[in-house]
Amino acid sequence: MTDIQAIATPTGSVPAELVDFVVHEARLADENRYAEWESLWADDGIYWIPTGDHKDPQTQVSFVFDNRHRIGSRIAQLLSGRRHSQTPPSKMRRQLTNFEVLSDEGGEVELAANFSLFEHRYTTTVWAGRYLYRLRHTADGLSLVKKTVLLINNESAIKTIAFIL
Amino acid sequence: MTIRLEQDRLAADAVDYEELIQRDRVHGSLYTDADIFQKEMRDIYESQWVFVAHESEIPEAGDYVRRRIGGQPLIVARGKDLKVRVMLNRCTHRGNMLCQSDAGNATLFRCSFHGWTFSNDGRLQGVSFRGGYEQSLGELRSELGLAEAAQVGTYGGFIFANLTGDAGDLEDYLGNAKDAIDRLVRMSPAGGIDLSAGWMKHDNNANWKVVNEVQVDGYHPLFVHESLYKAIKPAKVDYSSDELRVAVRDLGGGHSEVDYTAEYQAQDREFIWFSGIPRSRVPNYIEAMEALHGPEKTHDILVEGPPHTFIWPNLFLAEMQVMYIEPLSVEQTIQYTAPIKLLGAEEMSARIIRQTEGAMGPAGFLIADDAEMGERNQVGLHAQEPEWVLFARGFDTEKIEPRGITSYDRTSETSQRGMWQHYRTLMTETSND
Numbered sequence: 200m201t202d203i204q205a206i207a208t209p210t211g212s213v214p215a216e217l218v219d220f221v222v223h224e225a226r227l228a229d230e231n232r233y234a235e236w237e238s239l240w241a242d243d244g245i246y247w248i249p250t251g252d253h254k255d256p257q258t259q260v261s262f263v264f265d266n267r268h269r270i271g272s273r274i275a276q277l278l279s280g281r282r283h284s285q286t287p288p289s290k291m292r293r294q295l296t297n298f299e300v301l302s303d304e305g306g307e308v309e310l311a312a313n314f315s316l317f318e319h320r321y322t323t324t325v326w327a328g329r330y331l332y333r334l335r336h337t338a339d340g341l342s343l344v345k346k347t348v349l350l351i352n353n354e355s356a357i358k359t360i361a362f363i364l
Numbered sequence: 365m366t367i368r369l370e371q372d373r374l375a376a377d378a379v380d381y382e383e384l385i386q387r388d389r390v391h392g393s394l395y396t397d398a399d400i401f402q403k404e405m406r407d408i409y410e411s412q413w414v415f416v417a418h419e420s421e422i423p424e425a426g427d428y429v430r431r432r433i434g435g436q437p438l439i440v441a442r443g444k445d446l447k448v449r450v451m452l453n454r455c456t457h458r459g460n461m462l463c464q465s466d467a468g469n470a471t472l473f474r475c476s477f478h479g480w481t482f483s484n485d486g487r488l489q490g491v492s493f494r495g496g497y498e499q500s501l502g503e504l505r506s507e508l509g510l511a512e513a514a515q516v517g518t519y520g521g522f523i524f525a526n527l528t529g530d531a532g533d534l535e536d537y538l539g540n541a542k543d544a545i546d547r548l549v550r551m552s553p554a555g556g557i558d559l560s561a562g563w564m565k566h567d568n569n570a571n572w573k574v575v576n577e578v579q580v581d582g583y584h585p586l587f588v589h590e591s592l593y594k595a596i597k598p599a600k601v602d603y604s605s606d607e608l609r610v611a612v613r614d615l616g617g618g619h620s621e622v623d624y625t626a627e628y629q630a631q632d633r634e635f636i637w638f639s640g641i642p643r644s645r646v647p648n649y650i651e652a653m654e655a656l657h658g659p660e661k662t663h664d665i666l667v668e669g670p671p672h673t674f675i676w677p678n679l680f681l682a683e684m685q686v687m688y689i690e691p692l693s694v695e696q697t698i699q700y701t702a703p704i705k706l707l708g709a710e711e712m713s714a715r716i717i718r719q720t721e722g723a724m725g726p727a728g729f730l731i732a733d734d735a736e737m738g739e740r741n742q743v744g745l746h747a748q749e750p751e752w753v754l755f756a757r758g759f760d761t762e763k764i765e766p767r768g769i770t771s772y773d774r775t776s777e778t779s780q781r782g783m784w785q786h787y788r789t790l791m792t793e794t795s796n797d
């Protein structure tokens with residue numbers, strides 16, 4: 200995992216293109232625009248929500264460790280109209296701050312941001328943590344290669360996360 | 365120090381459980397009444413056998429994990445004598461929580477409040493500024509060790525504890541559920557399982573009995589899991605078929621199971637329980653199993669697969685996962701899920717971890733929807749009419765088999781009736797004292 204101490208770029212100089220991309224990704228997730236959200240992913244995409252901050256997903260269980268195929272399954276289930284745990288869907292708004300570029304080489308950028316997410320479904324739940332993104336420059340613009348969600352409470356029992364976190 | 369059962373009379377001792385739990389229905393208040401919950405903690409969780417941990421979580425001397433039973437914080441630790449002890453996580457001086465980490469290795473626990481130290485077998489070692497007491501240090505030590513569960517036992521690596529009194533022999537308590545643990549362990553060519561991949565922890569706003577009931581419910585999948593079967597992949601067996609040979613079984617003692625054995629045997633295909641993978645994906649596993657059992661028995665084991673068995677009151681052998689629950693309040697339950705690594709079958713481990721994340725836990729394609737049902741159930745049960753919850757399906761399909769009361773109608777509520785009849789016995793025994 201990326202060493203989160205290694206700050207490569209001060210927030211003010213993070214390229215606007217990168218920030219725009221993840222803010223857009225956040226909006227699609229907030230608004231349950233599943234198909235559009237799915238289209239952001241690269242073919243080798245990994246969507247990861249570990250059960251702790253420094254766990255090896257090959258030997259330790261995660262809350263989510265979706266390869267691109269499983270991201271597709273997750274979206275297909277949400278689109279089926281019978282995903283009870285998102286019927287009705289959560290209403291959400293998330294804030295992204297404290298952007299940092301952690302690395303930039305070979306056409307791929309690692310970007311980090313803090314987030315807070317207000318999710319309402321029956322009651323309002325606050326989710327918070329850090330997003331780590333790996334973004335790839337392609338001929339068609341940026342694509343999402345990896346999104347890691349480090350929840351501050353990932354060692355504890357968490358509520359259902361059937362929405363896109 | 366031994367733990368004393370809170371003998372004070374509880375408000376819920378006066379309830380007539382024989383009236384509230386009938387053959388074919390139970391009263392809704394059993395899921396929503398906080399006084400009844402308090403009595404459940406005393407009469408079920410604190411004075412009967414419950415699952416606390418697995419030996420693979422604490423393999424070495426000094427290893428420990430923190431757990432809770434009935435709201436009481438525990439340390440489950442392996443001493444330097446390699447014995448497993450279940451101790452209350454409370455300093456015997458003024459009650460501070462002694463151990464702060466979820467898991468670790470320690471020879472000593474030092475209380476952060478005034479510095480007393482306890483060895484990992486619970487004995488009081490050091491008292492800071494020891495001169496301040498009338499007793500000698502030796503006397504303090506003999507009186508003030510950590511409180512320990514009255515009974516601790518293991519079967520197939522599963523550690524069970526009874527906090528207070530005498531709950532009888534562990535194997536008697538396990539009864540017909542013992543075979544389910546055997547069935548799981550025999551999946552490993554090395555004769556053991558390992559839960560070191562860790563637990564997913566899922567917070568459910570539902571009564572613990574609601575969470576248990578759905579684990580062995582063959583009636584709900586077509587409805588609750590429709591989105592998975594239609595959008596992603598069909599169920600491993602055809603739940604809509606009348607020909608399906610899936611049994612639901614009350615094993616006695618509150619234990620129950622959904623038994624796919626007859627259906628799998630009829631299909632005679634290996635790994636139906638594991639996405640139908642071909643043998644070529646796990647050659648070393650096959651070789652080790654055949655070396656141990658020979659080809660024929662290996663085939664049978666790979667056809668029959670692991671158990672789908674609920675062990676009263678908090679453990680669920682969910683095929684390639686182990687789950688357990690922790691009741692926090694009458695309306696809140698934590699559900700824990702760990703992938704099973706089969707010792708000697710390491711080439712399956714990563715796949716089992718991925719299967720666990722796909723199906724189970726807070727984001728799982730299956731369990732997120734089961735949890736949603738549990739939470740809606742809890743809301744519905746707050747309506748006062750009708751008063752009863754029905755468990756009347758399938759009486760006339762039941763027959764007595766050696767393993768227990770069995771129905772080959774998988775929608776029969778045989779498993780839930782088994783849980784409730786045992787509950788009724790436990791809740792009645794102490795009411796009339």
Ligand code: FES
Nearest residue numbers: 455457458475478
């Ligand atoms: S409470 Fe532990 S040393 Fe005082």
Ligand SMILES: [Fe+2]
Nearest residue numbers: 585588730734
């Ligand atoms: Fe289910």
